[in-house]
Amino acid sequence: MTLVRARLGLNIDHVATIRNARGGAHPDPAKAAALAQAAGADGITLHLREDRRHIRDHDLEAVRRASKLPINLEMATTEEMLAIALGFRPHAACLVPEKREERTTEGGLDVARLHDQVEPFVQRLRDAGIRVSLFIEPSKVQVAVAEAMGAPVVELHTGKYVELVFAGDKSGAAAELKRLQEAAEHGHAKGVEIHVGHGLTYNTVRPVAAIPEVRELNIGHFIMGEALFVGLEAAVKRMRQEIDIARGPA
Numbered sequence: 062m063t064l065v066r067a068r069l070g071l072n073i074d075h076v077a078t079i080r081n082a083r084g085g086a087h088p089d090p091a092k093a094a095a096l097a098q099a100a101g102a103d104g105i106t107l108h109l110r111e112d113r114r115h116i117r118d119h120d121l122e123a124v125r126r127a128s129k130l131p132i133n134l135e136m137a138t139t140e141e142m143l144a145i146a147l148g149f150r151p152h153a154a155c156l157v158p159e160k161r162e163e164r165t166t167e168g169g170l171d172v173a174r175l176h177d178q179v180e181p182f183v184q185r186l187r188d189a190g191i192r193v194s195l196f197i198e199p200s201k202v203q204v205a206v207a208e209a210m211g212a213p214v215v216e217l218h219t220g221k222y223v224e225l226v227f228a229g230d231k232s233g234a235a236a237e238l239k240r241l242q243e244a245a246e247h248g249h250a251k252g253v254e255i256h257v258g259h260g261l262t263y264n265t266v267r268p269v270a271a272i273p274e275v276r277e278l279n280i281g282h283f284i285m286g287e288a289l290f291v292g293l294e295a296a297v298k299r300m301r302q303e304i305d306i307a308r309g310p311a
């Protein structure tokens with residue numbers, strides 16, 4: 062069976078991580094955005110964190126100038142980030158949990174617990190014509206709450222699945238994949254578009270990309286790591302191939 066093509070969003074945060082390690086202008090995330098388009102990515106994802114540890118404010122416009130690809134801005138639910146998003150007006154905004162002490166986004170946004178905090182952000186971004194996505198754990202409850210809040214998109218956190226695969230925990234990984242499948246099915250049935258992301262690699266992407274309801278995968282760290290060895294264009298192309306293989310013959 063051939064599934065609808067799934068989009069690949071390239072997360073370029075870690076180009077900025079390397080740049081910021083030395084404080085200069087190189088390597089430039091905007092250049093990565095320009096190359097991504099040529100390599101076949103369908104969108105650019107970037108996360109402007111509260112502590113600006115990778116992407117900085119000036120990167121937003123620079124990335125937009127460098128590439129025609131739609132921009133997905135990952136952001137915490139803070140007034141500061143909301144003001145930036147409303148000013149910048151990205152194609153999409155993905156609401157994520159953010160803790161200063163974490164190395165990366167460690168879990169999904171608990172929209173069931175934080176309903177009253179998150180809902181106004183969904184509404185205000187939507188009112189501005191920005192497509193809102195909620196980065197959540199693959200659970201039916203979280204998906205149902207996201208849908209009830211009016212989020213047109215959810216991004217299901219794949220981090221736990223990837224960790225279990227790498228830990229060699231076959232039954233745990235199979236159970237987590239099932240959770241992803243069920244959450245995707247549940248959301249799709251309610252008219253919510255399904256995205257996935259976090260921690261995905263060449264070796265873990267296929268089962269996730271093969272979930273029929275998945276329309277977009279957002280991948281960053283692994284591709285940027287591979288790009289050190291084979292170049293960004295080749296790394297993006299290879300990930301694109303893995304996704305296409307999982308979706309079935311064209």
Ligand code: PXP
Pocket residue numbers: 072074108135155157165166196216257258259260261279280281282283
């Ligand atoms: N999706 C979201 C919402 C994220 O926060 C991240 C990490 O910033 C990613 C996707 C990409 O994850 P990774 O860099 O592990 O591929």
